[in-house]
Amino acid sequence: MKLAILGTGKIVDEVLPVLKEINGIELSAILSTPRSLEKAQKLAEIYGISQASSDYDSILANPDVDTIYVALPNHLHYDYAKKALQAGKHVICEKPFTLTLAEFEDLVAIAEQRQLFLLEAITNQYLGNFSYVKENLPKLGDIKIVECNYSQYSSRYDAFKRGEIAPAFDPEKGGGALRDLNIYNIHLVVGLFGKPEMVHYLANMERGVDTSGMLIMDYGHFKCVCIGAKDCSADIRSTIQGNKGSVTILGPTNTMPEVNLSLNGQSMQLVNQNSLNHRMHDEFVAFQNIISNREYNNQKAALEHSRAVMEVLDAAIKSL
Known part of the structure; x- marks a missing residue:
């Protein structure tokens, strides 16, 4: 390539x-x-x-x-x-x-x-810990609640409040928490569960841009909330809860640094199956293989995933 x-x-x-x-x-x-x-x-x-x-x-x-x-x-x-x-x-x-x-x-x-x-x-789709979570989902039984929180106070937010508008906070340039931090949460959830039945976005708006917000996704048999914030911060973690246990991702959904598997009646299992390489390494190895080896089926699967995420984004923006 x-x-x-x-x-x-x-x-x-x-x-x-x-x-x-x-x-x-x-x-x-x-x-x-x-x-x-x-x-x-x-x-x-x-x-x-x-x-x-x-x-x-x-x-x-x-x-x-x-x-x-x-x-x-x-x-x-x-x-x-x-x-x-x-x-x-x-x-x-x-x-x-x-x-x-x-x-x-x-x-x-x-x-x-x-x-x-x-x-x-999109880094998380190619990480070892993503594969681990997907493989272990059946152990959780019937999924009930999914919650992702990627809240990180932006270094540009104070300047934004003063009226200095960087692209990351410019609504005309696709800025805002939904497309910046929350997009990783959406990719994670859609990668694990597919497209939801309903999407609604509740956002805190300043100067026409969402500085933080909660994306509600209804999957029928379970509910999901994805939180992304650039105007405040909190512990960055995601939890998938089922009637037989839970999985907690400790850290941002773009790196997924550690995963905690907790099954009912059993001790917790903390794992890290990510490679020792930089978070962007595995995705570009995959891209190199797909393009060089003409792997059209893998490209098709990746595009189907991206399409589902774009459909969620479109629905979220329209719900504002």
């Missing part, structure tokens, strides 16, 4: 050393804004990236690029991913895939028409 990275933000700083160590991934290009070009050039020098540019067309024209990783602010995902697909490039897009379900479906249609791979970068 010959990869071009779009962006020079925090997530790019975090993922570059990870990508450098994965067999089969060649770092071919990095895109920045003109203002950040110097940083892109420094990253290119450090990680041996052959092209650093603020000209997207030149990267799309580069024959040494076959896959685009969209690591840009939320509102740019659709346009940049679409242009990459139209240029014949595979696309890996950061969460949330797009701002609307219609945008997502448009990207899928283009990818299918051109037989290109289209994947969403």
Whole structure:
């Protein structure tokens, strides 16, 4: 996989050393804004990236690029991913895939028409602890209650209150707690249980953006609440309760660092089946295999999961 990275933000700083160590991934290009070009050039020098540019067309024209990783602010995902697909490039897009379900479906249609791979970068679906939870769900009996809380006071919230609006708090740019922190909770729940029957979002709104909120998902036989907050904080954990026991995820749903399995009448079992690698390592190993080995069935399953999450997001926004 010959990869071009779009962006020079925090997530790019975090993922570059990870990508450098994965067999089969060649770092071919990095895109920045003109203002950040110097940083892109420094990253290119450090990680041996052959092209650093603020000209997207030149990267799309580069024959040494076959896959685009969209690591840009939320509102740019659709346009940049679409242009990459139209240029014949595979696309890996950061969460949330797009701002609307219609945008997502448009990207899928283009990818299918051109037989290109289209994947969403969402860490928890590829972690060992996610697989452990999914495998052990039957031990819990009939699921009754699911609660996820990813509440983390944002370093940008104080500036936001002063009127300095960063993209993470800009409703026009897909900002807000739902698409930032709560999206990991949604991916976890949908990955384990599929699409809910009903969705309703109760949000604390400031300046037109949800700074925190509770997403209610009704699965008929059990109820789920996903809490995401950027304006306050609490213990970050998630619990799945059944009539025969419970599973508690200790820590954020994007890393799932530890899992506690507690069955009725038995002692608790604390486990960690995540690899020792960085949280983004396993997903990019999977993407490399899917694209290089032309694993269309695995791509289809991943897209079906992403579609269900986008349907939840769409319903949540419409319920405000």
